[in-house]
Amino acid sequence: MNKQVFDSQKRPLRDLRISVTDKCNFRCQYCMPAEIFGPDYPFLPQHKLLTFEEITRLTSIFTSMGVEKIRITGGEPLMRRNIADLIGMIREVEGVRDIAMTTNGSLLAKHAEELKRAGLDRVTVSLDSLDDERFGVINGRGYRVSQILQGIEAAAEAGLGVKINMVVQRGVNDQDILPMARYFREKGHILRFIEFMDVGNSNGWKLDQVVPSREIIQMIHSEMPLEPTNPNYYGEVASRYRYVGTDQEIGLISSVTQAFCSTCTRARLSAEGKMYNCLFASNGEDLREPLREGKSDEEIQEMIRSIWHRRDDRYSEERLKNTPGLPKRNKVEMSHIGG
Ligand SMILES: Nc1nc2c(ncn2[C@@H]2O[C@H](COP(=O)(O)OP(=O)(O)OP(=O)(O)O)[C@@H](O)[C@H]2O)c(=O)[nH]1
Ligand SMILES: C[S@@+](CC[C@H](N)C(=O)[O-])C[C@H]1O[C@@H](n2cnc3c(N)ncnc32)[C@H](O)[C@@H]1O
Numbered sequence: 010m011n012k013q014v015f016d017s018q019k020r021p022l023r024d025l026r027i028s029v030t031d032k033c034n035f036r037c038q039y040c041m042p043a044e045i046f047g048p049d050y051p052f053l054p055q056h057k058l059l060t061f062e063e064i065t066r067l068t069s070i071f072t073s074m075g076v077e078k079i080r081i082t083g084g085e086p087l088m089r090r091n092i093a094d095l096i097g098m099i100r101e102v103e104g105v106r107d108i109a110m111t112t113n114g115s116l117l118a119k120h121a122e123e124l125k126r127a128g129l130d131r132v133t134v135s136l137d138s139l140d141d142e143r144f145g146v147i148n149g150r151g152y153r154v155s156q157i158l159q160g161i162e163a164a165a166e167a168g169l170g171v172k173i174n175m176v177v178q179r180g181v182n183d184q185d186i187l188p189m190a191r192y193f194r195e196k197g198h199i200l201r202f203i204e205f206m207d208v209g210n211s212n213g214w215k216l217d218q219v220v221p222s223r224e225i226i227q228m229i230h231s232e233m234p235l236e237p238t239n240p241n242y243y244g245e246v247a248s249r250y251r252y253v254g255t256d257q258e259i260g261l262i263s264s265v266t267q268a269f270c271s272t273c274t275r276a277r278l279s280a281e282g283k284m285y286n287c288l289f290a291s292n293g294e295d296l297r298e299p300l301r302e303g304k305s306d307e308e309i310q311e312m313i314r315s316i317w318h319r320r321d322d323r324y325s326e327e328r329l330k331n332t333p334g335l336p337k338r339n340k341v342e343m344s345h346i347g348g
């Protein structure tokens with residue numbers, strides 16, 4: 010029974026992005042700056058995390074409402090113990106067409122095969138530089154590039170689809186754009202450039218640190234000619250370009266300079282079971298207590314329907330129109346809802 014649900018802007022609910030932990034072994038400055046996410050930071054205790062059974066039940070309620078794509082994220086999802094078991098449980102849910110995971114890649118070499126066996130379709134690995142020194146500073150913990158590249162190759166060898174996400178910050182890693190493009194073109198993996206965003210409350214975002222996507226395209230095009238390609242599906246986040254004369258492509262995720270809220274079909278579930286309608290939302294609505302109180306699937310479905318019906322979020326479009334005058338708001342941290 011498929012009961013497609015639309016929000017107040019007529020956007021369907023199609024994707025569910027599930028954060029399975031708020032913890033991470035990295036301290037990327039743009040996401041979990043070490044000075045804020047220090048040893049005393051109050052991460053969620055185990056009993057507050059949704060269990061795998063609870064996540065699976067919610068997934069099946071969401072799919073009964075039209076969701077087809079699931080993305081597992083965090084924090085660092087590979088830090089959640091036995092995560093492959095969860096993938097296997099979600100794989101069994103009727104209506105799930107695609108299961109992806111966003112990961113920093115540091116633990117991927119160890120887990121790639123079991124993730125594939127459990128039913129994961131693809132991974133998106135975040136990597137912001139090929140230079141060890143810069144990468145070590147960006148990830149805040151001195152992790153080396155080779156560890157992530159090994160994870161990427163292990164995922165490809167295991168048969169997982171692979172994409173690479175690079176957050177570009179002016180003055181931090183803009184010199185890495187061309188080396189990254191050359192490297193992943195050669196390797197045959199899709200690289201996506203993400204405009205640095207003002208997520209959460211602690212990353213000290215400034216507009217002049219954003220490298221607009223059109224600048225990135227020009228830079229790459231002048232060395233390796235590019236041509237635009239059509240979107241793969243309604244509401245695709247990345248604009249895609251192909252290297253002329255090849256099947257190899259890149260993507261640009263331009264949430265700052267070309268907001269894509271009008272086709273945003275993504276709901277987000279935090280590790281503690283709150284549903285968020287937007288990456289920049291201040292509050293989520295709790296689904297964990299209703300689950301634990303014994304509410305029926307129909308009752309929870311009705312709650313989700315009502316949350317999505319009321320949804321009018323379009324933060325990136327509002328920011329685009331009015332950056333200097335945008336009122337300050339308290340936003341959920343990216344590590345809580347997973348990007
Ligand atoms: N502002 C905004 N940014 C988003 C949204 N979804 C994704 N992003 C940004 O885009 C990055 C890449 O997201 P992914 O999940 O890898 O991209 P995707 O396009 O959903 O992936 P595919 O399913 O492979 O097409 C995220 O890490 C965010 O930085 C969104 O709804 N709003
Ligand atoms: C929050 S992380 C969670 C998953 C995993 N730890 C990882 O890094 O891939 C998800 C994605 O959000 C991106 N991200 C985090 N902070 C961001 C920011 N301020 N602007 C743009 N993207 C950001 C990361 O680069 C990563 O690709």
Ligand code: SF4
Nearest residue numbers: 033035037040084113
């Ligand atoms: S972006 Fe991912 S790897 Fe970096 S701190 Fe955030 S959750 Fe961790």
Ligand code: SF4
Nearest residue numbers: 270273287288323325
């Ligand atoms: S800013 Fe919010 S509404 Fe706009 S695309 Fe991102 S998550 Fe969707």
